[in-house]
Amino acid sequence: MAIEVHDVSKRFDDFLALDDVCVRVDDGSLTALLGPSGSGKSTLLRIIAGLETPDAGRVLIGERDVTDTPARTRGVGFVFQHYAPFKHMTVFDNVAFGLTVRRRPKAEVRERVRELLSLVRLDGLAERYPAQLSGGQRQRMALARALAPRPEVLLLDEPFGALDAQVRGELREWLRRLHKEIHVTTIFVTHDQEEAMDVAEQIVVMNAARIEQAGSPRELYESPRNEFVMSFVGPVNQLGDALLRPHDIQILPGEDSPAGTIEALVRRVVHLGFEVRVELTLPDGRHVWAQTTRERATELELAEDQILTVRLPAPRTFAA
Amino acid sequence: MSASALPHSTQLDAGRRSDDGAPAARAGARRLLVRVVALGYLALLLLAPVAMIFYRTFEHGLGAVWSAATAPNAEHAFWLSIELVAIAVPLNTIFGIGVALLLERGRFRGKALLSLMIDLPFAISPIVVGLALVLVYGRTGWFGNWLATHGIEVIFSVPGMVLATAFVSLPFVARETIPVLRELGTDAEQAAATLGASSWQTFRRITLPAIRWGVVYGVVLTTARALGEFGAVSVVSGRIEGKTLSLPLYVQDRFENFDSTGAYTAAVVLALLALATLLAMNLLARRANKASGANTPTPAGGRRPPIKNPKHASAGPAEVTI
Numbered sequence: 001m002a003i004e005v006h007d008v009s010k011r012f013d014d015f016l017a018l019d020d021v022c023v024r025v026d027d028g029s030l031t032a033l034l035g036p037s038g039s040g041k042s043t044l045l046r047i048i049a050g051l052e053t054p055d056a057g058r059v060l061i062g063e064r065d066v067t068d069t070p071a072r073t074r075g076v077g078f079v080f081q082h083y084a085p086f087k088h089m090t091v092f093d094n095v096a097f098g099l100t101v102r103r104r105p106k107a108e109v110r111e112r113v114r115e116l117l118s119l120v121r122l123d124g125l126a127e128r129y130p131a132q133l134s135g136g137q138r139q140r141m142a143l144a145r146a147l148a149p150r151p152e153v154l155l156l157d158e159p160f161g162a163l164d165a166q167v168r169g170e171l172r173e174w175l176r177r178l179h180k181e182i183h184v185t186t187i188f189v190t191h192d193q194e195e196a197m198d199v200a201e202q203i204v205v206m207n208a209a210r211i212e213q214a215g216s217p218r219e220l221y222e223s224p225r226n227e228f229v230m231s232f233v234g235p236v237n238q239l240g241d242a243l244l245r246p247h248d249i250q251i252l253p254g255e256d257s258p259a260g261t262i263e264a265l266v267r268r269v270v271h272l273g274f275e276v277r278v279e280l281t282l283p284d285g286r287h288v289w290a291q292t293t294r295e296r297a298t299e300l301e302l303a304e305d306q307i308l309t310v311r312l313p314a315p316r317t318f319a320a
Numbered sequence: 321m322s323a324s325a326l327p328h329s330t331q332l333d334a335g336r337r338s339d340d341g342a343p344a345a346r347a348g349a350r351r352l353l354v355r356v357v358a359l360g361y362l363a364l365l366l367l368a369p370v371a372m373i374f375y376r377t378f379e380h381g382l383g384a385v386w387s388a389a390t391a392p393n394a395e396h397a398f399w400l401s402i403e404l405v406a407i408a409v410p411l412n413t414i415f416g417i418g419v420a421l422l423l424e425r426g427r428f429r430g431k432a433l434l435s436l437m438i439d440l441p442f443a444i445s446p447i448v449v450g451l452a453l454v455l456v457y458g459r460t461g462w463f464g465n466w467l468a469t470h471g472i473e474v475i476f477s478v479p480g481m482v483l484a485t486a487f488v489s490l491p492f493v494a495r496e497t498i499p500v501l502r503e504l505g506t507d508a509e510q511a512a513a514t515l516g517a518s519s520w521q522t523f524r525r526i527t528l529p530a531i532r533w534g535v536v537y538g539v540v541l542t543t544a545r546a547l548g549e550f551g552a553v554s555v556v557s558g559r560i561e562g563k564t565l566s567l568p569l570y571v572q573d574r575f576e577n578f579d580s581t582g583a584y585t586a587a588v589v590l591a592l593l594a595l596a597t598l599l600a601m602n603l604l605a606r607r608a609n610k611a612s613g614a615n616t617p618t619p620a621g622g623r624r625p626p627i628k629n630p631k632h633a634s635a636g637p638a639e640v641t642i
Binding site (some may be wrong): 043049050051070071072073074076077078079084085086087088097098101142145146148149234 | 411507508510511512514515516517519521525526529530
């Protein structure tokens with residue numbers, strides 16, 4: 001089901017969370033709502049789910065205007081940041097909840113829960129309580145629970161936020177594969193650009209209650225519409241009003257300067273595995289950092305206090 | 321190198337041991353002192369008087385106690401007290417949960433005022449409550465005429481006593497439930513809603529199980545208060561022997577009539593009733609904990625149960641539930 005949000009605004013007392021927001025999410029897509037905290041992304045997600053009511057605007061799921069439909073009949077699966085487990089119920093009962101409230105036959109419930117637990121790789125843990133699961137397992141239980149009633153739309157609020165880095169990486173990969181398998185229209189909220197680019201097919205960048213830009217990860221990275229998007233979706237150097245990406249700064253051997261290049265002093269060389277970060281001082285005293293590879297760094301024999309030549313890319317400027 | 325390191329580390333160990341020894345002993349002494357003071361306080365204030373009552377009751381033998389306990393007026397007082405509790409406690413439980421939900425989950429104007437009003441019975445002296453009820457429901461009160469013409473007796477009768485009991489024991493369930501609801505948060509309830517549960521299903525299957533220990537504790541307090549209430553009930557009852565004497569009123573009635581065995585016996589029955597309430601809640605809590613290993617107890621239930629299956633528990637970090 002495609003999701004359309006038309007001119008939605010939402011205010012909490014003195015805080016404007018959403019300011020006339022329009023967005024469209026294609027049927028079957030995997031979309032990230034990306035933005036800093038307080039940008040309104042969670043509020044937008046909760047409005048789509050029906051957990052908040054917009055002050056103005058409409059929400060459509062498929063062809064259906066659901067603006068006035070309560071959460072329970074929207075056909076939306078929602079995964080909360082802290083999983084919201086039903087602590088007094090076993091994993092089985094948690095996952096079965098969406099089916100038992102609909103009074104589905106017992107055999108069907110058992111079958112569906114078994115199927116979902118295997119999908120989220122929690123087979124054998126059905127009789128445990130949420131308190132006896134690890135963070136990642138709890139997250140997957142929450143996901144299975146949300147999927148049980150076969151929602152048309154799956155919404156995840158900072159789904160990996162509370163997990164440690166390694167588990168987060170595994171779950172990302174796993175969410176992508178899951179999406180491929182079940183094809184339910186999925187939106188997840190994140191403040192981590194790498195996570196958004198890694199998982200999503202489409203990214204909606206939000207800032208200060210508005211949508212800055214929507215597009216594929218590549219589009220956003222290569223043609224950001226404004227300064228905010230450019231600096232949010234990847235690392236940048238700022239030179240006056242201009243922004244440039246560190247990997248676009250070309251480091252050349254030697255001190256002779258062909259046309260279009262300038263000299264630079266190496267302040268520091270940081271080895272981050274494959275990536276090498278070179279901190280430079282330009283002749284006018286400004287600092288930039290360049291990103292290069294390990295091989296290239298070896299080839300150039302990069303060392304601190306070395307003077308070398310760099311070619312700066314055409315910097316990007318955005319009308320204020 | 322190891323030769324020089326060895327004495328050094330031994331010295332260190334020795335130093336640590338002697339450092340630890342003294343504070344440990346001091347801490348032990350401090351703990352003992354705290355225990356003695358706490359137990360002594362409890363003994364003076366609580367145990368001694370209660371023990372005295374038991375002693376005085378059985379002073380003249382079991383036969384006297386038995387005949388005092390089975391006197392018609394005593395039996396009547398016993399059943400009247402049970403009746404008051406049986407009506408007031410369920411009423412206040414439903415009301416208390418409702419108000420707690422309203423205050424914690426609702427959005428409306430005048431919330432602070434409602435919250436304040438719930439505490440009124442704590443603030444107002446029970447005697448004043450009784451008088452106020454007489455003013456409203458008595459013969460000359462606001463509804464008195466209307467009630468009288470319809471043949472309904474409230475004051476100097478059981479309905480008035482129920483009202484007074486309900487009034488004074490009103491805040492407990494709400495006050496015990498509100499913090500638990502707040503602690504619980506709304507995530508689980510919202511999750512239930514997105515899964516298609518109706519408000520009633522959400523309440524019945526998600527909220528109520530999560531707040532039940534708060535509610536149970538509130539019920540225990542409500543029951544204790546309802547059983548023991550004297551002032552307000554005394555004013556509205558008219559203290560008619562064999563008709564409107566609840567147990568506490570009966571105790572005083574016997575006492576004033578120099579029937580000390582009767583008074584003490586009734587007092588002991590009252591104490592045993594309260595004890596039975598606590599015990600029942602405790603058993604209930606224990607059984608419920610056995611039924612669902614993951615849940616935590618209760619102020620009333622007392623003991624924190626061991627985690628159901630330690631083998632499983634070690635697999636993940638145990639989570640603190642409220």
